[in-house]
Amino acid sequence: MSAAFEILLQANFWAAAIRIATPLIFGVLGALICERAGVLNLGIEGIFVAGAMAGWLAVYLGLPLWLGVAVAAATGACLGLLHGCLTVILGLSQHVAGIGITLFATSASYFGYRVAFPTVTTPPRIEPFQPLGLTWLEAVPIVGPALSQQTALTWLAFAAVALTAFVLGKTPLGLAIRAVGDSPASVDAQGLSVARLRMGALAAGSALMAMGGAFLTMSAFNAFFFGMINGRGWVCIALTVFASWRPGKALLGALLFGAFDAYQLRLQTLAGGLVPSQLFLMLPYLLSIAALILVARKADYPRALMKPYIKGER
Amino acid sequence: MNVAGLAAAPVLALRGITKRFGALTANCAVDLTLHRGEIVALLGENGAGKTTLMNILFGHYLADEGEVLVATPEGELKPLPQGSPQAALDAGIGMVHQHFTLAENLTGFENIVLGLEPLLGLAHGRRAMRRTVDALMARTGLCARLDIRVAELGVGERQRIEILKALSRRTRILVLDEPTAVLTPQEAEGLFVALRALAASGLGIVFISHKLDEVLALSQRLVVLRAGRKVADRPTAGADRALIAKLMVGEEVEVERPAPAHPGSIALELMRVSAGSGRTRLIDATLTLRQGEILGIAGVSGNGQSSLAGLVAGLLRPESGTITVLGRQGAASPAERRRDGVGRLAEDRHRDGMVGDMTVSENLVIERRGGMPFSRLGLLRPKAIRAAAQDAIASYDIRCPGPDAPLRLLSGGNIQKLLLARALAGSPHLILASQPTRGLDVGATVSVHRRLREAAGAGAAVLLISEDLDELFALSHRIAVIHGGRLTPAADASGLSTAEIGLAMAGEASSAFGALA
Numbered sequence: 001m002s003a004a005f006e007i008l009l010q011a012n013f014w015a016a017a018i019r020i021a022t023p024l025i026f027g028v029l030g031a032l033i034c035e036r037a038g039v040l041n042l043g044i045e046g047i048f049v050a051g052a053m054a055g056w057l058a059v060y061l062g063l064p065l066w067l068g069v070a071v072a073a074a075t076g077a078c079l080g081l082l083h084g085c086l087t088v089i090l091g092l093s094q095h096v097a098g099i100g101i102t103l104f105a106t107s108a109s110y111f112g113y114r115v116a117f118p119t120v121t122t123p124p125r126i127e128p129f130q131p132l133g134l135t136w137l138e139a140v141p142i143v144g145p146a147l148s149q150q151t152a153l154t155w156l157a158f159a160a161v162a163l164t165a166f167v168l169g170k171t172p173l174g175l176a177i178r179a180v181g182d183s184p185a186s187v188d189a190q191g192l193s194v195a196r197l198r199m200g201a202l203a204a205g206s207a208l209m210a211m212g213g214a215f216l217t218m219s220a221f222n223a224f225f226f227g228m229i230n231g232r233g234w235v236c237i238a239l240t241v242f243a244s245w246r247p248g249k250a251l252l253g254a255l256l257f258g259a260f261d262a263y264q265l266r267l268q269t270l271a272g273g274l275v276p277s278q279l280f281l282m283l284p285y286l287l288s289i290a291a292l293i294l295v296a297r298k299a300d301y302p303r304a305l306m307k308p309y310i311k312g313e314r
Numbered sequence: 315m316n317v318a319g320l321a322a323a324p325v326l327a328l329r330g331i332t333k334r335f336g337a338l339t340a341n342c343a344v345d346l347t348l349h350r351g352e353i354v355a356l357l358g359e360n361g362a363g364k365t366t367l368m369n370i371l372f373g374h375y376l377a378d379e380g381e382v383l384v385a386t387p388e389g390e391l392k393p394l395p396q397g398s399p400q401a402a403l404d405a406g407i408g409m410v411h412q413h414f415t416l417a418e419n420l421t422g423f424e425n426i427v428l429g430l431e432p433l434l435g436l437a438h439g440r441r442a443m444r445r446t447v448d449a450l451m452a453r454t455g456l457c458a459r460l461d462i463r464v465a466e467l468g469v470g471e472r473q474r475i476e477i478l479k480a481l482s483r484r485t486r487i488l489v490l491d492e493p494t495a496v497l498t499p500q501e502a503e504g505l506f507v508a509l510r511a512l513a514a515s516g517l518g519i520v521f522i523s524h525k526l527d528e529v530l531a532l533s534q535r536l537v538v539l540r541a542g543r544k545v546a547d548r549p550t551a552g553a554d555r556a557l558i559a560k561l562m563v564g565e566e567v568e569v570e571r572p573a574p575a576h577p578g579s580i581a582l583e584l585m586r587v588s589a590g591s592g593r594t595r596l597i598d599a600t601l602t603l604r605q606g607e608i609l610g611i612a613g614v615s616g617n618g619q620s621s622l623a624g625l626v627a628g629l630l631r632p633e634s635g636t637i638t639v640l641g642r643q644g645a646a647s648p649a650e651r652r653r654d655g656v657g658r659l660a661e662d663r664h665r666d667g668m669v670g671d672m673t674v675s676e677n678l679v680i681e682r683r684g685g686m687p688f689s690r691l692g693l694l695r696p697k698a699i700r701a702a703a704q705d706a707i708a709s710y711d712i713r714c715p716g717p718d719a720p721l722r723l724l725s726g727g728n729i730q731k732l733l734l735a736r737a738l739a740g741s742p743h744l745i746l747a748s749q750p751t752r753g754l755d756v757g758a759t760v761s762v763h764r765r766l767r768e769a770a771g772a773g774a775a776v777l778l779i780s781e782d783l784d785e786l787f788a789l790s791h792r793i794a795v796i797h798g799g800r801l802t803p804a805a806d807a808s809g810l811s812t813a814e815i816g817l818a819m820a821g822e823a824s825s826a827f828g829a830l831a
Contacts, residue, residue: 172431179417179428188374189415190429190479191400303418 007266014146016265018154019220021258023048025157026212027236028243028250029164030205034080036168036245037201038181038304042098043083044209045233046105047076051210053109056217056224057116059126069153069214076210079105080202088198091308102233110226123223129153151219153211158251160208165247177201181302184309194309209233238288241299256291260284323350323389325518326371326407326487331380333366340366342542343380348487348518353509355533355550356522359562359755361725362539364522365412368489372409373399384487403429408480412491412522414472418465422458422475423447426482447482454481454508468616469496473505481512488512489520494528495753498614499783499816506532524755525784526555538562563757572807573767575791578605580638581744581775582626587635590621590799597799598635605743608766608776609804610790612783612815615749618799619779620661623748626777627651627658640743652681657742659733661749661779663726667733670722674714675703677721678736706735711761727758734765745769748779763788781819783812795819795827802827 007013027044034041041047055072059065079101086097117124129151137148168174176197180187184194212232217224235257243249264280271280326348333341341363348354358364369375371382376397383391384405395401402409416425427443444460451457458474459467467475473493480488490509494502509532513519523529529536529550536553538546538561546561582603589596596618603609613619624630625637628651636643640654652658660667668677679688679699687698703717710731714724721729730750737745747766751759766789770776780786786793787807794804795818802818805827814826 170437172427172435172437173433175420175424175428175437176433179420179425182417182419183415185411185413186415186417186425186428188399189409189411191403192429192433300419 003270004267007263007270009142011142011145011149013262013266014142014259015149016262017255017258018146018150019258020261021254022150022154022157023212023215023220023232024236024239024254024257025161025251026208026215027233028239028254029157029160029247030076030208030212031236031240032243032245032247032250033164033168033177033201033205033208035240035302035305036181037177037198037205038184038302038307038309039084039087039198039202040094040098040237040306041080041083041101041202041205041209042095042237043079043101043105043206044098044236045229045231046102046109047079047206047209048213048216048229048233049109050079050105051076051213052217052228053113053213053224054210055214056126057112059218060124065127065129065218068218069211072210072214073207076206076208076213077203079210080204080206081199083206084199084202087308088195088202091310094306094308113224113226123225125222126218128217128222129219153215153219156211157215161247161251168247178302181304184304184307188309198309209236212236235285235288238292242288242291242295244295244299245302253291257284257288260287323385324348324391325350325385327383327391328367328371329381329383331367331370331377331382333363333370333375333377339542341370341377341539344539344542344544346537346544346547348520350486350518351513351516352535353513353519353521353533354535354537355529356520356537356539357524357529357558357562358539359727359757361541361727361755362562363542364539365491367539368409368491368520368522370396371402371489372407373397373402387486403483406484406486407489408483408485408487409489410473410476410480410491410493412495414476416464416472416476416479419463421461421463422467422471422478423460425464425475426460426479430482443482447478450478450481454478454512455504456508469614470498470501473497477505477508485517487518487520489522491522492524493521494523494525496615496781498781498819499812500820502528526558527784529558530555536561540564559756562755572608572787572789572791573771575608575770576606578773581605581640582777583636583638584625585636587625587632587637589625589630589632590618594618594620595799596621596625596801599801600635601794601801601804603744603775603777605775606770606773607792608770608778608790610786610793610807611777611779611796611801612781612786612793613779613796613819614781615661617796618801619748619796621799622796622801623658623661623746623779626656626744626746628656655740655743657737657740657745657774659730659737659745659747659750661752663730663733668721668729671720673718674707674712674721674724674732675699675717678703678706678732678739681736682739706732706739710735710765727754730754730758730762734762738765738769741772741774742769743774745774745776746779747776749781750778751780751782751785759785783815786815787812797821 031041031044051072054075055068058071059068083097083101086092087094131149131151134148137144176187176192180194180197187194216228239253242253261284264283268277268280324347328344328346331341331344344367356364370377382394384394385391394405426447431439456474456477458471464472493505509519521533533550536546536548536550537544540562580602584599584601587599594616611619621630625632626639628646628648631645639651642654679702682688688695700717712728712731714728751762766776778789790807792804793807793810795802795815797819798821810826818827
């Protein structure tokens with residue numbers, strides 16, 4: 001048992017937790033922005049895939065890494081706007097449109113991959129983001145070395161948390177986004193455009209989701225694999241509720257999930273052949289369901305979430 | 315009024331406004347002029363086109379014909395670009411909608427500044443805006459707590475925020491759509507004082523209302539719409555209730571008063587019952603209601619009425635005390651209550667009373683679907699259902715495209731007539747009527763009242779829960795007041811005045827009802 005506890009003291013464990021959490025931070029922030037504006041974006045899973053594919057391919061074709069991230073973000077924003085055309089402009093069901101976006105973006109990414117590499121069996125590699133190696137941080141016990149191993153994208157994710165919290169909480173734009181998710185009529189009555197606000201939130205949120213995907217192919221790994229997103233998008237949707245739509249809590253939730261996941265990987269090696277490894281794989285998901293039950297039962301959903309706004313309709 | 319010199323200056327002119335929705339003409343060549351410092355009451359039944367007209371003014375709808383002219387600050391009338399709320403706001407038009415347009419997750423102040431500051435930028439002008447709003451509150455007497463979330467405020471305070479919101483943009487024209495529908499008489503009186511002060515300072519006000527007394531007390535000019543056309547435009551002075559009602563309906567309206575009661579055996583008895591939770595909890599309530607009697611429960615919504623209604627309908631169980639409904643003691647399920655002979659009109663008819671996407675006939679028989687005549691051997695009998703629906707449509711004068719139309723397409727008044735037909739089917743012994751005419755026009759209200767009175771005359775007990783004092787006095791034999799979950803003893807309606815009930819509704823002790831329990 002003490003071995004199971006000692007894991008928590010290893011810098012490597014925390015480094016892995018943060019690494020696993022990074023794409024989730026991007027994803028939860030993105031989902032949170034969309035939902036705060038009143039649109040559920042179930043396209044998230046597919047947008048992850050598309051971001052992972054587009055960013056990686058751009059770099060493979062010769063663009064610098066940061067431009068690759070920008071390509072991924074732009075891809076995500078386009079998919080977000082497509083979701084917006086369906087749900088905000090046409091007022092279609094946000095569930096159905098979102099699942100459609102996921103299916104479309106996933107298949108389009110796989111198709112693009114096959115068109116670009118019709119014959120390769122092992123995916124071509126790129127030179128990914130490198131750990132920043134911030135030596136001045138290493139003096140801090142456990143957390144210091146864990147943080148210094150991270151790449152620039154992780155720090156970008158942390159910055160995105162702060163920026164989202166600031167914009168939502170402290171600026172007129174954030175005020176309008178929070179209002180449009182609660183009462184689009186109030187926004188309309190004040191002469192602001194419900195559609196523009198929601199489209200903007202979808203574009204920004206989806207861009208963040210795609211950057212989460214890009215982190216996987218451009219930092220955590222160095223290539224694009226089929227099935228590599230593996231439900232991360234859906235986890236983000238659950239974490240958004242867990243976070244009560246607050247950026248700070250979103251960071252916390254993502255880190256918790258990352259820690260569970262990293263922990264189960266290490267437990268697998270500890271427990272050896274005693275317990276089937278699939279049980280450990282389930283652990284983070286089970287724990288996130290448990291956390292949802294505890295935290296989110298009284299969740300204060302944005303009141304207009306999933307309700308299309310059609311002007312002049314009662 | 316000292317605005318004679320300014321009265322010549324119009325601030326708003328609607329000219330020849332026509333708006334069609336498919337085959338329906340909602341507005342037909344309507345003219346309306348509003349002057350500086352004037353309060354104009356816009357009257358009409360539901361569906362007469364009042365709200366459509368105001369939505370055209372505010373840019374929510376595009377008019378098919380006609381134009382909207384608004385005075386510039388220099389006093390020159392200029393056409394307003396249509397279909398743009400932003401243009402209407404910029405021209406100085408403020409609108410207080412019947413259904414508040416407040417984001418509940420924001421504070422009152424945040425709701426006010428929403429859209430006032432440039433969207434892309436920092437919130438650095440807030441302190442100055444706050445001073446402006448505070449000054450506005452002091453000037454108009456419209457006070458509200460601005461720093462807590464709107465979700466935690468009551469309706470009166472929400473409405474004051476809504477008006478402050480409309481006024482904080484150099485507004486010169488203020489439109490209020492049924493502003494007093496949810497206020498106590500005292501709150502409404504406070505609102506009128508503020509509106510008069512605003513008008514005296516030069517604001518032009520359009521006041522939409524169903525309540526004739528308010529219109530007479532507040533406005534200087536009356537504009538009446540009927541079926542989309544303007545049928546009257548006259549000074550308020552010299553008009554009375556009967557005249558206005560006649561103009562709105564197009565025919566004489568009988569003045570309502572309760573028929574004499576012939577109380578029979580006890581239909582409903584509550585002995586020190588507590589039930590429900592939170593703000594709508596009912597505490598220690600005692601009341602008796604006999605067959606053939608109408609008992610009015612007066613009170614502002616959210617003071618425990620929903621718990622009382624829930625108890626009688628079988629949706630809530632009493633926590634303490636005893637309840638006896640039609641001889642059955644204690645709690646029962648809604649189905650048992652209905653079988654015992656309780657007919658119900660839900661307070662929120664759209665949420666609890668109907669299935670909007672189902673047809674008129676399906677909604678009518680939904681409670682009696684099992685068994686003859688509407689089903690046999692587990693199969694519905696469409697012919698019997700249609701026949702019952704056609705019967706109800708004819709005898710209750712429900713205006714609808716037909717028994718197969720989705721219920722949500724009907725107007726509020728016609729929906730309520732259908733729900734009344736359902737509640738009264740099978741001659742219930744106890745009728746629970748929660749806010750039975752909320753949002754209904756004069757014609758529909760008269761018809762609902764007549765039905766309830768007839769039912770009582772035929773021996774049914776009626777528990778009338780309402781916040782409309784006119785309605786309570788028109789129907790009730792006895793009236794009790796509910797405030798903060800506590801129910802006063804019932805008093806004979808003929809010995810009560812509006813002011814006494816109003817005070818009790820606001821929670822002030824009133825000797826008319828004896829001491830509060």
